[in-house]
Amino acid sequence: MIETEFDVAAIGSAIVDVLAKVDESFITTHKLQKGGMILIDENQAEEIYKAMPPSIEKSGGSSANTIAGIVSLGGNAAFIGKVKNDQLGKIFIHDLKAQGVHYTTRPATDGISTARCLVAVTPDAERSMATYLGATREITKSDIDEEVIANAKVTYLEGYLWDEQHAKDAMREAVRLAVKHGREISLSLSDSFCVTRHKAELLELITSNVDILFANEAEIKELLDVDNVKDAAKKLSGMCKVSAITLGSKGSVIVSGDNIYTVPPGKGIKLVDTTGAGDLYAAGFLFGYTQGYSLDECGRIATIAASEIIQHIGARPEVRLAGLL
Amino acid sequence: MIETEFDVAAIGSAIVDVLAKVDESFITTHKLQKGGMILIDENQAEEIYKAMPPSIEKSGGSSANTIAGIVSLGGNAAFIGKVKNDQLGKIFIHDLKAQGVHYTTRPATDGISTARCLVAVTPDAERSMATYLGATREITKSDIDEEVIANAKVTYLEGYLWDEQHAKDAMREAVRLAVKHGREISLSLSDSFCVTRHKAELLELITSNVDILFANEAEIKELLDVDNVKDAAKKLSGMCKVSAITLGSKGSVIVSGDNIYTVPPGKGIKLVDTTGAGDLYAAGFLFGYTQGYSLDECGRIATIAASEIIQHIGARPEVRLAGLL
Numbered sequence: 036m037i038e039t040e041f042d043v044a045a046i047g048s049a050i051v052d053v054l055a056k057v058d059e060s061f062i063t064t065h066k067l068q069k070g071g072m073i074l075i076d077e078n079q080a081e082e083i084y085k086a087m088p089p090s091i092e093k094s095g096g097s098s099a100n101t102i103a104g105i106v107s108l109g110g111n112a113a114f115i116g117k118v119k120n121d122q123l124g125k126i127f128i129h130d131l132k133a134q135g136v137h138y139t140t141r142p143a144t145d146g147i148s149t150a151r152c153l154v155a156v157t158p159d160a161e162r163s164m165a166t167y168l169g170a171t172r173e174i175t176k177s178d179i180d181e182e183v184i185a186n187a188k189v190t191y192l193e194g195y196l197w198d199e200q201h202a203k204d205a206m207r208e209a210v211r212l213a214v215k216h217g218r219e220i221s222l223s224l225s226d227s228f229c230v231t232r233h234k235a236e237l238l239e240l241i242t243s244n245v246d247i248l249f250a251n252e253a254e255i256k257e258l259l260d261v262d263n264v265k266d267a268a269k270k271l272s273g274m275c276k277v278s279a280i281t282l283g284s285k286g287s288v289i290v291s292g293d294n295i296y297t298v299p300p301g302k303g304i305k306l307v308d309t310t311g312a313g314d315l316y317a318a319g320f321l322f323g324y325t326q327g328y329s330l331d332e333c334g335r336i337a338t339i340a341a342s343e344i345i346q347h348i349g350a351r352p353e354v355r356l357a358g359l360l
Numbered sequence: 361m362i363e364t365e366f367d368v369a370a371i372g373s374a375i376v377d378v379l380a381k382v383d384e385s386f387i388t389t390h391k392l393q394k395g396g397m398i399l400i401d402e403n404q405a406e407e408i409y410k411a412m413p414p415s416i417e418k419s420g421g422s423s424a425n426t427i428a429g430i431v432s433l434g435g436n437a438a439f440i441g442k443v444k445n446d447q448l449g450k451i452f453i454h455d456l457k458a459q460g461v462h463y464t465t466r467p468a469t470d471g472i473s474t475a476r477c478l479v480a481v482t483p484d485a486e487r488s489m490a491t492y493l494g495a496t497r498e499i500t501k502s503d504i505d506e507e508v509i510a511n512a513k514v515t516y517l518e519g520y521l522w523d524e525q526h527a528k529d530a531m532r533e534a535v536r537l538a539v540k541h542g543r544e545i546s547l548s549l550s551d552s553f554c555v556t557r558h559k560a561e562l563l564e565l566i567t568s569n570v571d572i573l574f575a576n577e578a579e580i581k582e583l584l585d586v587d588n589v590k591d592a593a594k595k596l597s598g599m600c601k602v603s604a605i606t607l608g609s610k611g612s613v614i615v616s617g618d619n620i621y622t623v624p625p626g627k628g629i630k631l632v633d634t635t636g637a638g639d640l641y642a643a644g645f646l647f648g649y650t651q652g653y654s655l656d657e658c659g660r661i662a663t664i665a666a667s668e669i670i671q672h673i674g675a676r677p678e679v680r681l682a683g684l685l
Contacts, residue, residue, distance in 0.1 A: 056678075089428070089455040089676055092417035103414070122447040122473070130414040148447070351414055353381075 041137065042110040042325035043221075044187035046179065046209045047098030048171045048195055049116035049140075050150040051123045054310065054348055055090040057155045067155055067163040072226045074198060075153075080167035083153050092123075093349040094130035095152055096171075097225055098193040100311045100350045104318025104340050106135045107356040110325065113137035113183045115209075119170040124149040130351065140178050143170045154310055156348070162310040172199045176208040184212040188325045189247065191317070194225030194254075197233040210244050219276075221247035223317055224254040231257055241275055247324065248278040249317045255280050264288055268295050277330065279337070281316050287337065289330050298334035301342030311350025315340040319356075336360060366462065367435040367650035368546075369512035371504065371534045372423030373496045373520055374441035374465075375475040376448045379635065379673055380415040382480045392480055392488040397551045399523060400478075405492035408478050417448075418674040419455035420477055421496075422550055423518040425636045425675040429643025429665050431460045432681040435650065438462035438508045440534075444495040449474040455676065465503050468495045479635050481673070487635040497524045501533040509537040513650045514572065516642070519550030519579075522558040535569050544601075546572035548642055549579040556582055566600055572649065573603040574642045580605050589613060593620050602655065604662070606641050612662065614655050623659035626667030636675025640665040644681075661685060 062069050065083050075083065094103075096116060105112040114131055118124030120142040127149060131138045150169035154162050174196075184190055190213040196202040213220050222237075222245045224230050230237060237258065241248055248271070250258065255267045255278075264280055268290045271278040278290040286300040319340030323333035339359050340352075347353050387394050390408050400408065419428075421441060430437045439456055443449030445467040452474060456463045475494040479487050499521075509515055515538040521527040538545050547562075547570045549555050555562060562583065566573055573596070575583065580592045580603075589605055593615045596603040603615040611625040644665030648658035664684050665677075672678050 084454060087454075087458060089419065089458045090451075091674065092451060094414065126415075126417060129409060129412075133412060133414045349416065 040111065041113045041183065041187040043102065043105050043189045043191050043321050044113040044115065044183050045098035045102045045191040046115045046196070046206055047193040048096040048150060048168070049099060049118045049127050050096035050152045050166065050171060051127055052093050052095035052152045052154050052310070052350060053084065053087070053090045054093060054154040054156060055088045057088060057157060059157055061155055062157065062163050065165070067165055068228060069163050070161050071228055072164040072166055072195070075165045075167050077167055080151060080153065080165070083165055087153060087155070091348065092126070093351060094127050095350050097195055097223065097314050098191055099131060100314035101191065101318045101321070102136050103131060103134045103351050104315045104356060105322050107352045108318065108322040108336070108340065108360070109357040110322045113187060115140050115178060115180060115183065117143060117170050117174040117178065118149040119143045119146065121148050123151065124170065137183070139180070143173050146170065146173060156308045156310065160306040160309055160345070162308060168199065172201060174202050174205045176205050179205055179208045179212065181212050184209055184218065185216040187218060189219045189221050189321060191221045191321065193223050194229050194237065197229060197237065210240070214244065219246040220244050221249070221321060223249040223313065224258060227253040227257045230254050234258060246276040247321070248275050249313065249320070250278070251281045251283070251313060279316070279320055279334070281313055287316065287334060289334050291330055296331045296334060298331065298338055301338050304342055305346050307346050308348045309345050311344040312341045314350055315344040315352070365436065366438045366508065366512040368427065368430050368514045368516050368646050369438040369440065369508050370423035370427045370516040371440045371521070371531055372518040373421040373475060373493065374424060374443045374452050375421040375477045375491065375496060376452055377418050377420035377477045377479050377635070377675060378409065378412070378415045379418060379479045379481060379633070380413045382413060382482060384482055386480055387482065387488050390490070392490055393553060394488050395486050396553055397489040397491055397520070400490045400492050402492055405476060405478065405490070408490055412478060412480070416673065417451070418676060419452050420675050422520055422548065422639050423516055424456060425639035426516065426643045426646070427461050428456060428459045428676050429640045429681060430647045432677045433643065433647040433661070433665065433685070434682040435647045438512060440465050440503060440505060440508065442468060442495050442499040442503065443474040444468045444471065446473050448476065449495065462508070464505070468498050471495065471498060481633045481635065485631040485634055485670070487633060493524065497526060499527050499530045501530050504530055504533045504537065506537050509534055509543065510541040512543060514544045514546050514646060516546045516646065518548050519554050519562065522554060522561065535565070539569065544571040545569050546574070546646060548574040548638065549583060552578040552582045555579050559583060571601040572646070573600050574638065574645070575603070576606045576638060604641070604645055604659070606638055612641065612659060614659050616655055621656045621659060623656065623663055626663050629667055630671050632671050633673045634670050636669040637666045639675055640669040640677070
């Protein structure tokens with residue numbers, strides 16, 4: 036029996052990040068997508084890892100980062116995602132629970148290992164990611180806890196999981212349950228290449244079910260086949276209740292019906308590593324949204340959370356974000 | 361067949377650090393030794409880890425940190441130490457090899473898991489450590505590669521390993537081989553509680569075999585039963601060729617025969633986490649020493665290396681130290 040109402044429940048990848056600073060040549064040598072994410076198998080993971088400089092390990096996963104951020108801001112949140120019961124899986128579970136996240140998805144006891152994301156951070160602070168999905172692929176409909184979805188104001192989905200049939204079925208089950216219980220649904224497009232691979236399905240989901248959409252400039256242009264953010268905003272106004280488009284160092288734009296809010300970027304940023312910027316923007320926005328703040332106030336909190344994460348290595352907050360508001 | 365001559369070969373603990381920022385109350389609640397290291401078993405490790413905030417994982421181990429530092433400074437170095445062939449073990453191996461360290465100790469394929477050190481960093485940037493030695497205890501005499509010791513100008517030992525009989529035997533074997541091949545021997549006292557536990561043995565080893573001794577103020581006072589560094593220096597002048605005593609924010613003192621060199625501390629330090637300060641001091645010193653630099657120059661390089669490590673979380677360099685000289 037869950038007694039707390041959650042602000043947000045996320046369904047997403049359960050990943051440990053392996054982060055290292057690399058030269059630009061590393062990106063081309065290993066055929067990474069600069070600023071994007073590629074999926075790799077276990078052999079490729081071994082090969083790229085072998086070539087990586089000394090690294091640090093830190094829990095990651097796009098929507099898990101968002102959830103960690105919401106709790107750090109003072110919200111209540113739950114996460115659903117699959118690890119294996121191995122050393123990296125235990126680290127992932129520890130870090131979410133230690134943050135105060137409700138997380139009870141049963142780890143796999145056999146099969147492939149916990150997911151790893153090799154994060155190559157170039158001197159321009161951009162991150163390029165190669166993900167071995169591992170056990171995170173094994174999430175199924177039966178892992179979607181109806182009680183969690185029923186008790187969450189917003190159910191949050193990450194676009195990355197659209198690449199896996201099992202995981203996609205699990206996400207669709209979460210959508211069904213959120214609709215059944217009259218809850219709102221939020222989606223992050225995650226990655227422009229991911230949008231290319233699943234454009235029709237994502238468009239259908241957004242039009243039918245998504246209340247709050249998160250995208251960056253490349254992702255929204257790809258999704259809507261437009262050339263600029265202005266045209267994207269026009270199309271979005273009728274598609275979902277609220278959309279937030281992040282524009283990197285130029286800030287962000289929030290679209291709601293006919294209203295467009297321009298959110299300025301953070302000030303005095305000492306950029307170190309952009310890993311988690313979009314994840315923490317969503318954290319700040321959803322925290323504000325579920326507290327009932329105005330949309331421009333949501334954008335302001337989103338910017339504060341994203342600004343903290345890009346000033347250090349790794350995609351989980353290093354300070355209590357509530358202290359920054 | 362080893363073609364390179366190593367500047368330093370170290371025998372030490374093969375540990376992955378689990379680092380988190382904690383309040384002072386965490387130290388008392390979990391009976392940690394403020395600024396020191398306690399040994400814990402697997403159950404205690406689980407219990408303390410459960411209570412720790414979200415953490416990052418980074419390769420550690422005292423003399424492994426030193427070796428990583430020497431290579432980062434531009435030296436050639438080898439490491440001998442035991443992990444298990446598990447996820448954390450693979451991380452430890454990766455990080456040393458990726459740094460350019462010669463490291464061929466065979467990982468254990470069964471038995472207890474790779475060692476972990478829970479590092480609690482308090483707001484004053486002091487680290488208090490709880491170590492589960494795991495597979496690192498399984499090192500034996502047969503792991504000491506004679507060819508490595510024979511080819512290293514200096515064989516470096518860490519005091520921490522004196523707590524384990526197998527490991528102690530392995531260290532004694534390394535001493536025997538270094539003496540056999542006419543190589544120099546260096547020792548770090550590691551921890552004052554460790555010195556208390558093994559005082560007589562350590563004194564005997566230092567008097568008979570150690571050329572270069574590293575200690576901090578608490579360790580050297582405990583070893584020599586003196587009240588101040590001046591008295592320690594007097595006693596040390598006849599004991600080994602060179603001794604370096606680190607004094608935290610007050611810099612360090614180098615003793616060689618009747619000569620005492622006072623080394624000023626680093627300037628403009630923004631202290632974040634003292635984990636690895638002593639390890640990297642030894643790295644800088646031994647790098648300078650094996651390049652044939654004067655003792656005060658060795659002290660200067662030691663201070664540069666230690667200053668880099670205390671300005672970020674974790675005990676391995678985040679930049680190429682050679683670039684700081």
